[in-house]
Amino acid sequence: MLKVSCHCGRVSVQTEKRPDFIHECNCTLCQKTGATWGYFGPEQVAIKGHTISYSRTDKPEAGVSIHFCPHCGSTTHFELTDAAIAKFGNTMLGVNMRLADESDLQGVELRYPDGRAWSGEGEFGYVREPRTLGQRTLSDSS
Numbered sequence: 001m002l003k004v005s006c007h008c009g010r011v012s013v014q015t016e017k018r019p020d021f022i023h024e025c026n027c028t029l030c031q032k033t034g035a036t037w038g039y040f041g042p043e044q045v046a047i048k049g050h051t052i053s054y055s056r057t058d059k060p061e062a063g064v065s066i067h068f069c070p071h072c073g074s075t076t077h078f079e080l081t082d083a084a085i086a087k088f089g090n091t092m093l094g095v096n097m098r099l100a101d102e103s104d105l106q107g108v109e110l111r112y113p114d115g116r117a118w119s120g121e122g123e124f125g126y127v128r129e130p131r132t133l134g135q136r137t138l139s140d141s142s
Helices: 028-033 082-088
Strands: 002-005 012-015 021-023 037-040 045-048 052-054 064-068 075-080 093-096 109-113 126-132
Touching: 012 093, 028 064, 045 075, 075 082
Parallel strands: 021 109
Antiparallel strands: 002 012, 012 045, 021 037, 037 093, 052 064, 064 075, 075 093, 109 126
C-alpha cells in the first residue's frame, strides 16, 4: 500500500500497491504540472478530499483530466477522459508519484517517455534510459 497527499494534506490518494513503473513525461502538460505518474486501475485507488480538474485545450481531443487540490495547488492524479477510454479501451488512473517519498519507491523503475513527440497513436518513444529509484549510478560515486 502507498499513501500520498497534497502539500496541505486536504487531498490524499491511497493505492493498493506501489506502481510497476513511473513515467516522467516531457509533454508540456506533465512538465508544467511537475508530475511523474504511476498507473493503476481505478479500483486500486482511493481518493479522499475535494479536487478540481483541468483538461488541456491545445489538442483536438484531451486524453486526461488532471486533478489538483484547490487549496495548495498540488497535482494529485489524472483520470482518462471518455474519449481516451473509448480510444485505448482501458480506464487507467495516474497518481502523481512526486507526492511520495522516494524511499517508498525504492526499486521502482523511472522511465522517460517522449510525450512531446508522441502522436497519440502507438507506443511512446523514450528520451533516455530508465533508472531504478534508490540505486546509485556511476555519477553518484564521484
